[in-house]
Amino acid sequence: MPDDLREARFTELFDAHREAVRAYLWRRDPELADDVTAETFLVCWRRLDAVPREPLPWLLGVARNIRLNQRRGDGRRARLELRLRAEPAAPDDPAATVDERDAVHAALRNLDERDREVLLLTAWERLSRDEIAEVLGCTRANVAVRLLRARRRLARELAVAETPAGGSTLFSHGGLS
């Protein structure tokens, strides 16, 4: 591909999907969102010929891998968790909404990482099962199994959080490990 076409193709991808990639990262790791977005598109630029016709799942898969690599081995997770516990809720959120949000986030944290990712890719990124399979590098059948399991687990966790003895953990958003 000639240089000018290559650059035009990249710019098209960058403009069309930058915010979706950034939102994906923001939801999971706001501190890393901008840096990993840049690195994701750097990989995209370097591997432009490998970008498929439907680029978003591919881009999200790259973003996911970069993010997970950055989180490995540096103890970042522990530091982030500590920061989250100290972070206050947004002042304009009604208390009931804050409680519900905290319960949802706490329940999500109790899911296995891949199960949770399947659930969130469905709910937040609104991807199809085929697209999720591409992001995670697994089969569509595996996505279906994980989604079913995650649904049940989340419902159970939320039910526990609603009981007085369950006691939800209070987190505001700062990323999901």
Place this chain on the structure above:
Amino acid sequence: MTPDTIDLLRRHDPARALRPLPDARASAMRAAILRDSAPARRPSRRRPAVAAAVAAAALLVGAAAVYSSIPGDDDAATVRREYAAVKRTIDLPRGVRWRPLDLPRNAVFGQGYALQFAIGQAQCAWYGHWIAAARAGDDAGVVRSYAEALQLRRRLPLHRAGQLEDAGGYTRGTLAATDREIAAAQRGEFAPLRQFLRANC
């Protein structure tokens, strides 16, 4: 999932409050990415048409001979054997361990996969060591890291025009980018090494 649960999750989508990246920052990000001219490991497709035609003609003329000489893909056992051998020829900084190979049993691999896997790890380790040594004023560590980086660079295999993708190796563009990273670090500019670490390690 019940619609209620989906709605519940969507009501608490943290990205609802996320504002788009300002245009100026998006432009700066895009420009910084485009300044990176290093292509992927696959052969560049920007070679002149003449070279492509010559390569194609050569392939056609010698098809039978070429076919018989095409190296086969490596299987997992071969890669493991080569990895064990190549690890003995490359030093890592103290305290850094080799990553184990995780190879699907029935997959095949391009030529030199083990070498490239090992060199990639060693580059990550020595580049990180170099930055840390420079920060700590550890001159011996800087010198050693530079020497190891050069040594690794010399061992990076070249992917020549006309070779099959499975032959592995790095294009001239990637090798030139590696030279630039090392030269910049030697001048005390570590941004390219940091970028390498972020992108590859």
